[in-house]
Amino acid sequence: MAYGYAADAVDEYLRLGESTAILCWENFTDRIIQLFGDEYLRKPTREDLQRLLHNGEMRGFPGMIGSIDCMHWEWKNCPTAWKDQYTCGAGKPTIVLEAVASQDIWIWHAFFGPPGTLNDINVLDRSSVFDDLLQGRAPKVQYSVNGHRYHLPYYLTYGIYPK
Structure with missing residues (x-):
């Protein structure tokens, strides 16, 4: 994941399993693309x-x-x-x-x-x-x-x- 952490590296700290962490990351990136993709994530x-x-x-x-x-x-x-x-x-x-x-x-x-x-x-x-x-x-x-x-x-x- 971002910053070089494995998806299961935060299990104990956040009390999230690897699959939940990956799902959260996917939802986050999908939302960033949805919000900013048309304006910023493209060629001129x-x-x-x-x-x-x-x-x-x-x-x-x-x-x-x-x-x-x-x-x-x-x-x-x-x-x-x-x-x-x-x-x-x-x-x-x-x-x-x-x-x-x-x-x-x-x-x-x-x-x-x-x-x-x-x-x-x-x-x-x-x-x-x-x-x-x-x-x-x-x-x-x-x-x-x-x-x-x-x-x-x-x-x-x-x-x-x-x-």
Whole structure:
């Protein structure tokens, strides 16, 4: 379950059986999807894309459709057998979250769970964030920067990626 706990790890504390804990978790996730799925748990629509592009251009970033970054969350209860593959430079096991967000903090892409030993570039290789681009389904845009014409949108990053 979330945070690396087995479903039966809370039996004694909560006085719930494994099957009840799993059912509660399923009901919780179903409700989150029901409440927020139509607005947040999806790719941008054509209208969303136009809004994202407009907001980026107003902030001096024509063609930008969001900011992308990865973060490492410490996994306190990582199983001993998995600790090596999930341990990064900090010496603690972590799980990676890759997200794309707009300036209004609408997170419209999330990729969660690869081993913490991966750096941001390795995570991008495993994530689906560029699938539309690779399969020729990326949205077509038109913008110019320093006299060069561009036809594909981009994500703003913080400068660690190779040029």
